[in-house]
Amino acid sequence: MKTVELDFLKILDFVTGLDGWVPMDGPKNGVGDERWFMTGSEENHEHEAYVNVDSNWMTIDVDGDTMYSGDYTEDGVLSSFVSKKKEE
Secondary structure: OEEEEEOHHHHHHHHHOOOOOEEEOOOOOOOOEEEEEEEEOOOOEEEEEEEEEEOOEEEEEEOOEEEEEEEHHHOOOHHHHEEEEEOO
16 A cells, blocks of 8 residues: 655645745644645744645645645646655
């Protein structure tokens, strides 16, 4: 069985054209793998991003606007940010 790891920070850099994303706490709706990120400081978020991955479908919302929604495995660039490891 192989596990898949996504480089969320590189994906956000690419999709948004912004760098400096860091993980943050955020609400969860319980569907898929949910991650929250921000730029700026804890006191002054410049931008907030929500990333949800459910099976191969990824949705990226930044400041409430959907920046990407699709099957990341079929996207030539986004799929390059995936590393596959073989479990033993």
